[in-house]
Amino acid sequence: MTDPELLSPAGNWDCARAAVAAGADAIFFGLPAFNARLRADNFTEDDLPELMEFLHQHGVKGFVTMNTLIFTSELEAAEAQLRLVAEAGVDALIIQDLGLAKMAREIAPNVELHASTQMTITSPEGLAFVESLFPMERAVLARELSIKEITKITTSPETVTPIEVFVHGALCVAYSGQCLTSESLGQRSANRGECAQACRMPYEILVDGEVQDLGEHRYLLSPQDLAAVDLIPELIQAGVKSFKIEGRLKTPEYVAAVTRVYRKAIDACLSSSISPPPSPITHADRYALEMTFSRGLTTGWLAGTDHPYLTHGRFGKKRGPLLGTITEAQNGWIRLDVPPSEQNPPLKAGDGIVFDAGENRDLEQGARIWKVENDRIIFHRTFSGINFDRIRPGITLYKTSDPALESEIRKFWQNAKLTPKKSPLHLTVAGAPGKPLILRSGESQVTSEQALQEASKHPLNTETLTKQLSRLGDTPYELASLDNQLVGDCHFPLSALNQLRRDLIEKLGPLTSVGAATGATTISYQDLLPKRESSSSLPPQLSILCRSLDQVSAALTCGASIIYCDFEDPRRFKEAVSLVREGTAKIHLATPRILKPGETGYLKLIERAEPDGLLLRNLASLNYYKHRSDLAKTGDFSLNVANPITAALLKDQAALDLLTVSYDLNIGQVLDLLDHAPPEWFEISLHQHMPMFHMEHCVFCTFLSEGTTYKDCGRPCEKHVVHLRDRVGQLHRLQADVGCRNTLFNGRAQTGARFYESLREKGLSRFRIELLDEDSATAIRTIEAYQKLLAERCFPSELLAEVEAIEKLGVTEGTLRSGSL
Known part of the structure; x- marks a missing residue:
């Protein structure tokens, strides 16, 4: 690649045409299966040849998203889609699942392979590990990286793959590929394209058991949207090769408006001889970005960490620009105090507005303006539906729609003369x-x-x-x-x-593409499956994951043979190792879920504690430890092992002893996996509090301090026990890790006790309990209950009753229960 690429979203034909008209170099889109935006319109398989012909005629590339986890039973269908994509002349595949990426490289080698942001690539080491599995033409980095961190990746001697970053659109609060909230609460996995957007919901915060009054700040996990248009020169300087716009669920007007603004910014930067170049972006451009869709526009994490700036907590829906504050309200009209500026949004009849009274957002009022007379904004008393008894001075007003702007953008993309590129x-x-x-x-x-x-x-x-x-x-x-x-x-x-x-x-002959070669090989997914030889079933073994020294002591009291330690402060690992060394148990230390550039020091800290083994949670740690044969190595759930091809790839290339079954699998899918890969490869979490959100966003810093980063927040995470309460009243424990990243754990423990016998029949022998905040007595009772199950001294129904009594917030079968058993 030479000049940076502008990559736009397309959920349907209109969006595709809008992107081409506005100057996109490429578009990305999904088919009905295996894409992370199943709620988008998406193109059909029948659309694909015509769509690719249309794009290539106009010099635009087409990328198909297959950015979900692939279950064992879906491998055949995934192979068929890969062949379809190859024959249609698709330019690239955007993929999350490592096993699917391996399939794509083998079955459709002429189609470019792009690592999705769902792969959670956050460091040069993580990227280097994926590069060691198969060559790629692109890697889409996690959205939580700053430009400084991106530069460390692009300039790393290890990096050979061109880098893509998101520059505009909605931000997920959790790391992509690491969000289990929708799966945990409702069997709608974000890793399967079914995100329920729980981050956009209101939450209450409880500090040491007491509700904290945050006023109108209820949307504690809802980030504002990303708009990096002013950072384009810095991103080009950082070596970014592709700029990606989020929005496959958005309208063609959104696609056209955002694409043409970023086209303008990129072209101006490339044509300028001045460094930094003057910004070509006008107030009208910014207004278009804000009006087509925004929850407030920020630079996200690109400019560095500022937690309150990113997630202020006041609303989770589209807002648009601020118009002003009401100074007078009568029955049918209002006056505003408008901030002094030459760039105030235009206001006219037909515009949509919303009244922000700091109330429940489901109850807030909005309407269209009937007319504007002098300094009065007038609404129709009958048809506006506004209850003016609730409108008072001090309420702020936001503009939510501009029909005139929407009409102008619609005419722009609909009337554009799309001349075929020769x-x-x-x-x-x-x-x-x-x-x-x-x-x-x-x-x-x-x-x-x-x-x-x-x-x-x-x-x-x-x-x-x-x-x-x-x-x-x-x-x-x-x-x-x-x-x-x-x-x-x-x-x-x-x-x-x-x-x-x-x-x-x-x-x-006719032109068929702008660079893509077509055709698939004769290789089948079955050629990539691991051999599953029959072997005698091993006796069951229970490991205990502990998050405190008291829990380690409890596990030792119960005679645990394997203990995993996952401490917020890894400096205490050495103490835990010393404690375990007094007995015969083995201790494995967990890496952080995320490692950013320069954070491999955490791994060195783990090494210096001299454990017996490791619980590896990210791609960077796999790369760092892949040659350490003296340590037992278990790949954790966060590696998203959902099919036997992924399992074989990771076990071989990272030299892992065990793999934790992905939390996205229900019991039927777990059993299917065990039918197609050696069961001795796997461990399953039989009891745990599902880690739902794993986020760079720090709730402690944002809502329990006056600071903006860990440097000035005062570390409230070390002083208080914090829970978030959702809309149905369920409490969820919030914890910070060594990197100040927050994890929100499901308040109800998930147990797979009812499925234990079925798992044993398949040959699975390794089972895990993950403790969260249990005290020593509760930990002992929980461990002993599962020890009895494994020793066949109780029935699953008896264990369920006992664990239900132990867990103060109850238990669920959670992600496992949607199976057929």
Whole structure:
């Protein structure tokens, strides 16, 4: 790649046309299966050939999103879709699942492979590990990285893959690929394209058991939207090769408005000789970005950490620009105190507004303006539906829609003359009197039947040849260069020359792509499956994950043989190792879920504690430890092992002893996985509090301090026990890790006790309990209950009753329960 690419979203044909009209270099879109925006319109398989032809005619590339986890039973269908994509001339696949990426590389090698942001690539080491699995043409980084951190990745000696980043659109509060909230609460996995947007809901915060009054700040997990248009020069300087706009659920007006603003910014930067270049972005451009969709526009994490700036908590829905504060309200009209500015949003009849009274957002009022008279904004008393008894001075007003702007953008993309992009044609003309005339382009050439004649006057010259051979009309070509290699003064009938031109164009054939080669190999997904040889079932073994030294002591009291430690402060790992060394148990230390550039020091800290093994939670740690054969290594749930191809790839390339089954699998899918891969490869969490949100956003800093980062927040996470209460009244524990990243754990523990016998029948022998905030006595009771189950001293129903009594917030079968058992 040379110039940076502008990549726009398209959920349907109108969005695709809008993106092309506005200057996108490429679009990304989904098919009905295996894409992370199943609620979008999406294109059908029948659309694909026509869509790719349309895009390629206009010099635009098309990328298909297959950015979900793939279950074992879906591998055959995924293979069929890969073949369809290859034959249709798709330029690239955007993929999350490592096993699917391996399939794509083997089955459709001529289609570019782009690592989705769902792969959670956050460091040079993580990217290097994926690069070691298969070559890629693009890696989309996590959205939580700053420009400084992105630069460390692009300039790392290990990095060979071009980098793509999101520059505009909605931000997920959790790391993409690491959000289990929708799955945990409602079996609608974000890793499967079914996100329920729980981050956009209101929450209460409880500090040490007491509700904290935050006033109108209820949307504690809802970030504002990303708008990095002013950072384009810095991102180009950082080595970013593709700029991605989020929005496959958005309208074609959104796609057109945002694409043309970023096209303008990129072109201005590339054409400027000044560094930094002057910004070409006008107030009208910014207004268009804000009006087409925004919850408030920020630079996200790109400019660095500022937690309150990103997530202020006041609303979670679209807002648009602030108009002002009500100074007077009567029945049917209001007056505003408008902030002094030359760039205030225009206000006219028909515009949509919302009254922000700091109330429940489901109850807030909105309407369209009837008319504007002098300084009064007037609403229709009957049809506006506004209860003016609730409208009072002090309420703020936001503009939510501008029909005139929407109409202008709609006309722009609908009326745009989309001229097919012609391919440059480089021609060579050769021959001499008495010999045929040869017309050549690349490897294709045509030869005249009649010979060239000696010219008595007006010999063929470059000017005449150019004039005749550039008459390419409606063909997909335009003459780019002509190499005249005629020897001597040659005469040739112009009609014959024109026919020769037509013959060559026919031989060249139609353009099918702007760079993609088509075709799939004969390799099948079955060729990539691991061998599953029958073996005798191993006795069951229970491991305990502890998050405090008291829990470690409790596990030792119960005679645990394997203990995983996951402490907020890894400096205490050494103490835990010393404690376990007093007995016969083995201790494995957990890495953080996320490692950013420069954070491998945490891994060195773990090494210095001298554990028996490791619980590896991210791609960077797999890369760091892959040559350590002296340590037992378990890949955790966050690696998203959902099918046997992913399992085989990770086990082999990272030299893992065990893999934790993905939390996205229900019991039927777990059993299916065990049927297609050796069960001795796997461990399953039989009891745990599902880690729902894992986020760079720090709730402690934002809502329990006056600071903006860990440097000035005062560390309230170390002083208080904090829960968030959702709309149905369920409490969820919030914890911070060593990197100040927050995890919100489901308040109800998930248990798979009812499925234990079925798992044993498949040969699974490794089971895990994950403790959260249990005290020593509760931890012992929980551990002993599961020990009895594994020792066949109680029935699952008895354990369920006992664990239900132990867990103060109750238990659920959670993500496992949607199976067929």
